[in-house]
Amino acid sequence: MPSAHPPVAVTVDLVVLTVRDEDLQVLLVRRGEEPHLGRWALPGGFLRPDEDLDQAAARELREETGLDVARVHLEQLGSWGAPDRDPRMRTVTVAHLALAPDLPAPTAGTDAADAQWRVVADVLAEDDLAFDHGAILAAGLERARAKLEYTPLAAAFCPADFTISELRRVYEVVWGTRLDPRNFHRKVTGAAGFVVETGATTTRDGGRPARLFRAGDARTLHPPLLR
Amino acid sequence: MPSAHPPVAVTVDLVVLTVRDEDLQVLLVRRGEEPHLGRWALPGGFLRPDEDLDQAAARELREETGLDVARVHLEQLGSWGAPDRDPRMRTVTVAHLALAPDLPAPTAGTDAADAQWRVVADVLAEDDLAFDHGAILAAGLERARAKLEYTPLAAAFCPADFTISELRRVYEVVWGTRLDPRNFHRKVTGAAGFVVETGATTTRDGGRPARLFRAGDARTLHPPLLR
DNA sequence: ATAATAGTGTCTGTCAGACAATATCTA
DNA sequence: TAGATATTGTCTGACAGACACTATTAT
Structure with a gap:
């Protein structure tokens, strides 16, 4: 040295x-x-x-x-x-x-x-x-x-309370792909600690009220969401 | 600034x-x-x-x-x-x-x-x-x-030509786990570009001759080998 | 022979991807 | 009523994990 x-x-x-x-x-x-x-x-x-x-x-x-x-x-x-x-x-x-x-x-x-x-x-x-x-x-x-x-970092792009559709749009925008709403919903709600339901709903995106979620405490996703 | x-x-x-x-x-x-x-x-x-x-x-x-x-x-x-x-x-x-x-x-x-x-x-x-x-x-x-x-970086721990068992031992040592030889062999040889067969064999580890492989040109593994 | 290691096939359960119809709200 | 968006179930093919035996060499 x-x-x-x-x-x-x-x-x-x-x-x-x-x-x-x-x-x-x-x-x-x-x-x-x-x-x-x-x-x-x-x-x-x-x-x-x-x-x-x-x-x-x-x-x-x-x-x-x-x-x-x-x-x-x-x-x-x-x-x-x-x-x-x-x-x-x-x-x-x-x-x-x-x-x-x-x-x-x-x-x-x-x-x-x-x-x-x-x-x-x-x-x-x-x-x-x-x-x-x-x-x-x-x-x-x-x-x-x-x-x-x-990781569950997509939630960092969302407001504190967000809908699954809003979270999906983050993935679609960052990855530049389209994701199937049903499969996405299943994977996100199935990954332990990714999102937590708040109990509230919102109609800020129009249409049927969507349930609001908050980021969970997981730091990595098991299983991961593959591109 | x-x-x-x-x-x-x-x-x-x-x-x-x-x-x-x-x-x-x-x-x-x-x-x-x-x-x-x-x-x-x-x-x-x-x-x-x-x-x-x-x-x-x-x-x-x-x-x-x-x-x-x-x-x-x-x-x-x-x-x-x-x-x-x-x-x-x-x-x-x-x-x-x-x-x-x-x-x-x-x-x-x-x-x-x-x-x-x-x-x-x-x-x-x-x-x-x-x-x-x-x-x-x-x-x-x-x-x-x-x-x-x-990634296929485990090969970086191996000599230029290596056996599947030697590669598996790298994973076992770094992760501190035991891996099933059959499943490991299937996943490694099935991941595109991970390893390429050289055609040669070796008995440097004893026992039945093992086929030698060389690192492939893949930079990421699809699918990944999960811990 | 014996010992040591390499190499391989099948079964089963789970997961990923594809697919469309219904529910609930606003205007 | 029309329009917009959310929500949900099933089927099928692929993969992951568990599992034991045979093959080939050196000594």
Whole structure:
């Protein structure tokens, strides 16, 4: 282990995903400074001296979205540190993935025009994010898709109380597939700890009242829901 | 995004796992300097100015074990960066997981007493690794266990040509379970791209000659082998 | 021969996928 | 009444788990 340790700036970036308007969307901010001035980027910032990595991610999430960490799922996604990823200096970013329910006010603190929900598929197709954020977003998308299979995280995209149809739409949007309502209902209600019935019903989606459920306490799905 | 970026030292640590003597073992090195002088730690070192993260991990692996990256599986595991994890300075480590076949010479370059294969379960039970390396090792173990389910990575613990029984022993050792030889054989040979028959046989395990297989080109298992 | 290991077939229960009709509400 | 959505049961094919014997080599 050498004694030299070259100076590196550590940042924390966020891939914040939500399901809005039948699409999977990601929160982007417009850069207000060089490099990549004016281009869209993932929200993020520098790690502070007294913070752990997950604390920095939670702080950035709060600052950029006003979201409380208790209401969203937040996990570390991975680190990116190519020597030339930032022309100003050597940086390593620890990217985090956040899954949030659809929210009324998704804009940033400073200026509404500086933050925006964008359809993930469109952003990836344009391939014009600042830095290596396109690769980070792609990794976040793949992580989210995979996690829906074997964890109950789809509920993180829903309000606290949700219907089985709303949960199914999350899967359909994230995976880009159609799912049979009967088989889906059977699998979800059959997986131990995935959802818990609240006893209430709602007609917010129109039609016959749907029963409301809440996320259960399972952390993994047995059996998994395969794509 | 603040303009200040406090100085942070970025290191790369390795969780190198192998299956030896019917046990899952991890490569540890004895620390030759403070802090934690004399205690066992994961191999690792500082990120160099011109390296990407995976290049640094590959270099450390080569330096510490002499292993060629082409022969082992190497993937990023996650980053740890609690403010007080190293008393000397603020450090963030990007941990990587390496899965290696059983090797004849597992010691480090400098001194044989400085590097050692240890049984993972014993190390975790003792809970006496330097820094936060115990937590990192636990994460690596869990990652390896999970990956055996839905990827063909068990072959990374085997020599280039292996028998189905040798592959089964990898699963049994990593998962700590016994598997039915018939069902295992059926599932492995039935999963597309998991193993490819070489046509050769071996009697290195004694008894009736066993057919030799090589790792296939699949990157995920369909269907997965569940624990 | 004996010992050691490899290799294989069947049965049974469970689960996944395909499929359409009825129930309950709003407008 | 029309329209919208929720909810539910059955059938069938595939797979998972349990289970014991035969084959082939070395000593």
